[in-house]
Amino acid sequence: MIFHRILSAASSWLALLSVAAFAHAASAGTDLSGSAAPLRSADASAKEVVLHLGGTPAAFAYISSLLTRTLEQQGHSVRVHNVGNFPTTRLEVMLEHGEISAFILGRTPQRDGRFLPVNVGMTDDLVNQRILFIPKGAQVIYDKVQTLEDFRQLGLVAALGVAWADNDIWVANDLPLRTLGGDWKRLYEMVASQDRGMDYLPRGAHEMAEEWRLHPDLDVERNLVLVYDQDHIMYVSPTDLELHTLFQGLLVQARDSGLIAELAAEFFADVKKPPVSLEERRVIDLRLPRSPQYPQSWAIEPGR
Known part of the structure; x- marks a missing residue:
């Protein structure tokens, strides 16, 4: 009788130990079938990100490379679909509707x-030069320009x-313009x-480095660069709040780590070569x- 009571108590105690061990194993992520549990990703939130992007071939190559590198550095896998090259106004409509x-x-x-x-800033301040x-x-019309006022006086x-x-x-800046x-x-x-009332077409330094060969009927003005303190930024479709939240954090990291500057230098190295020769030009602020309409934080004094 005494022996049976001792055996029963021991069995109950062992059962309790088994339950506790089972619970501990489950909470630790152990595969209870006998094999080891898979290792978890360093970033449990990392996932595949699918992007639909468009624009000129050069613009598409740059934004797709930049966003892919930015996402992959944080453990995400990326799939990019090229929706094609459309006018900017059309691409803006597509962005608004979530097509890009x-x-x-x-x-x-x-x-x-x-x-x-x-x-x-997404171009390392190239587009705003x-x-x-x-x-x-x-060219002779522009040769004597030294200041913004000189440029303005040309009319x-x-x-x-x-x-x-x-x-x-x-x-x-009181500069005449016509829009299309x-x-x-x-x-x-x-x-x-020269018969449409339009005298010059301003392009970002990196755009000019890509485009000048394509337009032999135009000259590249040799001396000036008009500079304002506002790089282009990235806009995300209003249909994808999650993607916007993701990029708000990751693009700051891409800027601070030097990734954006690195890719801009890689993609747009020709800005230092003729006929662009960006570093040799006279700056007109x-x-x-x-x-x-414009928040004060946007209006940074030139040169700051």
Whole structure:
């Protein structure tokens, strides 16, 4: 009798130990079938990110490489779909409707209202260094320009796309302009024709390095670079709040780690070569707009 009671108590005690061991193993993630549990990712939130991107071949190559590198460095896998090359106005509609995931654009209050901005410069301040396409033989007009006032006194009219951030900046600096809706790429031939009331077409330094060979009917102005203190940023589709939240953190890291500067230098090395020769040009500083539409944080004094 005593022996049976001792045996029963021992069995109960062993059962309790087994339950406790089972619970501990489960909480530790042990595979209770007898094999070891798989190792967890260092970042449990890492996942596949699918991006739909568009633009010119050069623009697509840059944004897809930058976003892919940024995501992969944080453990995400990435799939990128190229939706094609469309006019900027069409791409903005596609961005608004979620047909593309993200797009690099000049920052404006209107775009901030339509899309989700990520306030990180995306070109390492190359796009806001503007170099001019001018008609053949027009260089002599620009040769004596030393200051913004000299440039203003020429009375020359800029050719700009209707949705460009440059529009407000040119107005803020009392510089004449005309805009074109639809496909802004018609501006090249309109400036070259010299009969459309448009005298020059400003392009970002990296854009000029890519485009000058494509437009032999235009000259690249040799001496000047018009500079304003506002890089282009990335806008995310308003249909994808999760992607916006992800990039708000990751693109800051990409900037602070030097990744954006590294990729810009890699993709746009030709800005240092003729005919762009960015480092050898005379800088003409342009002010940013100061109005209720533009937050004060955007309006940084030139040179700061």
